Amino acid sequence: MSLELVCPAGTPSALRAAVEAGAHSVYCGFRDETNARNFPGLNFSPDELVEGVRFAHAHGTKVLVAINTFAKAGAMDAWKAALANAEKAGADAVILADLAVLDHAATHHPNLRLHLSVQAAAATPEAIAFYADTFGVKRIVMPRVLSVEEIAKLNAAINVETEAFVFGGLCPMTEGRCSLSSYATGKSPNLTGVCSPPEHVAYTEDKNGTATRLNGFTIDRFGAGEQAGYPTLCKGRFVAGGKTFYLFEDPVSLNAASLIAALAKAGVTALKIEGRQRGKGYVAEVVRTFRAAVEAIDAGGTEVEVGRLLSGLVEGGRQTSGAYKKTWR
Amino acid sequence: MAEHFRGELPRFLRILAAPAGFLPLGPALTMAVRRFARRKPAVFDRLGEYGKCSFLIEPSDLDVSFLMVPDGVRAEVKCLRRRASQTADVTVRGPLLVLLGLLDGTFDGDALFFNRAISVSGRTDALVALRNSIEDAELTPADFVGATGSLGKLVDRSVIGGLGLARRFTGSPIPGEPS
Numbered sequence: 001m002s003l004e005l006v007c008p009a010g011t012p013s014a015l016r017a018a019v020e021a022g023a024h025s026v027y028c029g030f031r032d033e034t035n036a037r038n039f040p041g042l043n044f045s046p047d048e049l050v051e052g053v054r055f056a057h058a059h060g061t062k063v064l065v066a067i068n069t070f071a072k073a074g075a076m077d078a079w080k081a082a083l084a085n086a087e088k089a090g091a092d093a094v095i096l097a098d099l100a101v102l103d104h105a106a107t108h109h110p111n112l113r114l115h116l117s118v119q120a121a122a123a124t125p126e127a128i129a130f131y132a133d134t135f136g137v138k139r140i141v142m143p144r145v146l147s148v149e150e151i152a153k154l155n156a157a158i159n160v161e162t163e164a165f166v167f168g169g170l171c172p173m174t175e176g177r178c179s180l181s182s183y184a185t186g187k188s189p190n191l192t193g194v195c196s197p198p199e200h201v202a203y204t205e206d207k208n209g210t211a212t213r214l215n216g217f218t219i220d221r222f223g224a225g226e227q228a229g230y231p232t233l234c235k236g237r238f239v240a241g242g243k244t245f246y247l248f249e250d251p252v253s254l255n256a257a258s259l260i261a262a263l264a265k266a267g268v269t270a271l272k273i274e275g276r277q278r279g280k281g282y283v284a285e286v287v288r289t290f291r292a293a294v295e296a297i298d299a300g301g302t303e304v305e306v307g308r309l310l311s312g313l314v315e316g317g318r319q320t321s322g323a324y325k326k327t328w329r
Numbered sequence: 330m331a332e333h334f335r336g337e338l339p340r341f342l343r344i345l346a347a348p349a350g351f352l353p354l355g356p357a358l359t360m361a362v363r364r365f366a367r368r369k370p371a372v373f374d375r376l377g378e379y380g381k382c383s384f385l386i387e388p389s390d391l392d393v394s395f396l397m398v399p400d401g402v403r404a405e406v407k408c409l410r411r412r413a414s415q416t417a418d419v420t421v422r423g424p425l426l427v428l429l430g431l432l433d434g435t436f437d438g439d440a441l442f443f444n445r446a447i448s449v450s451g452r453t454d455a456l457v458a459l460r461n462s463i464e465d466a467e468l469t470p471a472d473f474v475g476a477t478g479s480l481g482k483l484v485d486r487s488v489i490g491g492l493g494l495a496r497r498f499t500g501s502p503i504p505g506e507p508s
């Protein structure tokens with residue numbers, strides 16, 4: 001069976017763009033802290049999700065709803081409402097990370113198909129078996145820290161589907177375990193659904209170029225014409241050992257298009273494209289290009305030159321195959 | 330600091346556009362945004378409290394700029410002579426054709442920012458909210474002039490075709506390609 005292409009939709013119009021560009025599935029979230037892309041002006045109201053599911057299903061595309069932040073102790077109502085609204089809208093699956101949310105879904109929404117979010121960072125057969133046996137999870141979105149060989153070994157040791165990121169922004173830490181944004185701003189991707197919240201980001205220009213500030217901390221400075229990246233601490237430039245450089249990670253985007261065949265051989269069911277915060281221009285372009293790449297490989301053809309076709313859309317103007325081909329510093 | 334962006338209008342077109350500073354563009358654009366708010370209120374719901382923020386849009390290749398408060402049916406757009414020193418919650422600067430491409434979704438805002446085709450300053454949260462709301466609005470040129478039906482389709486076809494040609498002519502970034 002062909003690989004399933006799972007594509008981002010930050011807004012109803014991006015959902016339509018993804019569906020029309022050939023997405024097999026789209027993933028999206030509600031306009032609140034229950035999903036890990038909680039940016040202003042982004043995401044779906046319950047009514048918009050109903051309409052989005054109707055549109056996607058009419059075109060043979062599935063809708064997966066990300067409810068993948070960690071619920072607050074004693075204040076789970078938003079997560080419970082999100083699960084109920086996803087089921088009411090006819091979602092094909094929900095993507096969850098938190099144990100309490102998984103338990104609530106398994107107990108109160110037994111007909112909802114459960115996928116485990118990358119935020120849960122399940123990367124061992126033991127962890128995956130726990131989620132599968134305890135909550136009936138059917139698919140794991142794998143953290144972006146595994147090589148293709150490790151994914152092949154993992155797939156041989158588990159009996160649920162796996163989904164691998166193939167394109168888009170990289171969160172280089174073991175997913176869901178980064179405190180950089182919390183340290184600088186008091187808000188984190190895991191709890192409030194946003195890393196480097198935009199209300200804490202400021203760009204200031206002077207004769208030396210543009211400085212990026214996160215809640216008062218200067219995290220990067222780039223000259224006129226120099227490619228820029230997302231304003232996250234992991235991609236900031238700092239002085240260490242007398243040198244100024246990207247200490248944790250360069251501003252690059254993941255592009256594993258050249259590994260699609262290898263990922264399929266390693267037993268991966270679905271390929272995921274990151275980018276719910278991106279515009280419909282990005283969504284349409286990336287989805288169309290990857291759909292052609294997947295079909296070319298299915299047909300035994302040659303690789304599509306995804307890197308060249310999408311080079312104008314990527315962070316920092318550069319692309320990497322990330323941990324899939326491991327070359328850590 | 331003077332910044333030069335790829336895709337700016339050539340000099341002769343800038344001269345042709347100069348009288349725009351004297352036309353009653355502000356009231357016309359105010360009416361267009363308000364009309365749009367009446368037709369598609371969901372766009373302004375998505376924008377929420379950020380509708381009350383002021384956005385200064387500075388085409389780097391024209392001598393006019395636009396100050397907009399996109400507060401639904403109370404929206405206000407002012408057309409300013411460039412040198413008027415104006416403060417706003419958010420300032421976005423870039424070539425006119427690129428800024429128009431952001432409006433209709435031709436360009437991805439993040440990609441333009443990565444490639445330094447636009448520059449931004451001020452309240453990033455307000456800009457992100459506006460960008461996402463516009464993104465979802467699926468704005469077409471006909472929305473701005475209030476044309477519907479076959480007249481609307483004609484307006485869209487002509488303006489979008491014209492903008493595409495102009496972008497190729499000026500060397501604007503092409504979606505998906507590096508600048």
Ligand code: SF4
Pocket residue numbers: 170171172173178179180181189195196232233234235
């Ligand atoms: S700072 Fe970087 S690694 Fe940490 S959550 Fe944000 S994007 Fe991920």
